[in-house]
Amino acid sequence: MSEKDLFDLSGRVALVTGASRGIGEATARLLARHGAHVIVSSRKAESVEAVADAIRSDGHQAESMACHVGDMNAVDEAFEQIASAHGRLDILVNNAATNPHFGHIAETPMSMVDKTLDVNVKGYFQMSQKAALMMKASGGGAIVNTSSINAERPGPYQGIYSVTKAAVVNMTKAFAKECAAWNVRVNAVLPGLTDTHFASALIQNKQMLEMILPLIPMNRVAQPEEIAPAILFLAADAGSYVTGACLPVDGGFLT
Numbered sequence: 580m581s582e583k584d585l586f587d588l589s590g591r592v593a594l595v596t597g598a599s600r601g602i603g604e605a606t607a608r609l610l611a612r613h614g615a616h617v618i619v620s621s622r623k624a625e626s627v628e629a630v631a632d633a634i635r636s637d638g639h640q641a642e643s644m645a646c647h648v649g650d651m652n653a654v655d656e657a658f659e660q661i662a663s664a665h666g667r668l669d670i671l672v673n674n675a676a677t678n679p680h681f682g683h684i685a686e687t688p689m690s691m692v693d694k695t696l697d698v699n700v701k702g703y704f705q706m707s708q709k710a711a712l713m714m715k716a717s718g719g720g721a722i723v724n725t726s727s728i729n730a731e732r733p734g735p736y737q738g739i740y741s742v743t744k745a746a747v748v749n750m751t752k753a754f755a756k757e758c759a760a761w762n763v764r765v766n767a768v769l770p771g772l773t774d775t776h777f778a779s780a781l782i783q784n785k786q787m788l789e790m791i792l793p794l795i796p797m798n799r800v801a802q803p804e805e806i807a808p809a810i811l812f813l814a815a816d817a818g819s820y821v822t823g824a825c826l827p828v829d830g831g832f833l834t
């Protein structure tokens with residue numbers, strides 16, 4: 580196998596959730612540049628179509644699909660569409676997530692607990708089930724979950740979000756073990772603080788940032804384009820013997 584082939588995704592169909600911006604968009608663009616046909620997905624049809632359109636304008640392959648990953652019927656429908664349009668799914672990047680409550684964990688409203696679990700845990704779980712079965716039918720595939728450094732070190736006032744990100748780590752390992760026999764690899768990335776809309780409240784708060792930066796050995800936040808290559812590695816043949824791995828991409832924060 581030549582080195583170039585290790586990252587070549589030609590002929591593969593990849594679904595990236597939360598791909599209208601941030602880490603998901605950077606990942607969708609990178610997978611497409613490496614030859615995948617990318618299904619760019621998030622809740623908002625217009626936003627994902629804009630990303631898919633930009634990918635096509637760059638000469639690569641993409642389509643868009645609106646899907647709320649916390650809505651079980653919407654996820655069912657998305658996989659029916661993929662089955663009828665492509666008959667296969669080779670790569671799933673479970674990346675869409677929500678963090679609606681910033682505040683003391685003991686005061687988290689149960690409605691926020693439900694919302695966070697629905698998207699970040701049940702959504703990832705259902706997507707993984709559907710993808711793994713589809714991959715099994717076509718001989719294999721790769722699932723990459725976006726967890727977070729909060730999985731290992733809960734962020735202050737981000738309690739329920741951190742709980743869900745830890746669940747994603749164990750979900751990754753459980754799926755990895757049980758799906759290995761189907762030639763389905765399942766891995767996760769644990770991004771550190773990344774310059775996206777999701778983290779803008781923290782990054783744009785000068786006082787907060789001054790407190791956080793000394794905790795990061797590299798002394799800076801990540802750009803989404805620095806998380807995407809780790810996802811590419813885990814999705815591509817370059818990662819062919821890697822499964823159940825949860826890879827920090829965090830400038831050394833967890834070290």
Ligand SMILES: NC(=O)c1ccc[n+]([C@@H]2O[C@H](COP(=O)([O-])OP(=O)(O)OC[C@H]3O[C@@H](n4cnc5c(N)ncnc54)[C@H](OP(=O)(O)O)[C@@H]3O)[C@@H](O)[C@H]2O)c1
Pocket residue numbers: 596597598599600601602603620621622623626646647648649674675676677698725726727728769770771772773774775776777778803
């Ligand atoms: N940024 C960080 O510092 C950081 C650190 C560690 C981990 N992460 C993780 O990285 C992942 C991506 O976050 P990001 O930082 O790239 O955030 P972002 O730029 O805000 O993007 C979030 C994406 O998720 C989509 N989305 C939100 N809720 C959704 C839902 N219910 N169903 C489907 N799509 C949904 C959004 O699009 P729509 O609004 O159109 O749905 C958007 O495309 C998340 O899993 C997050 O937990 C981020």
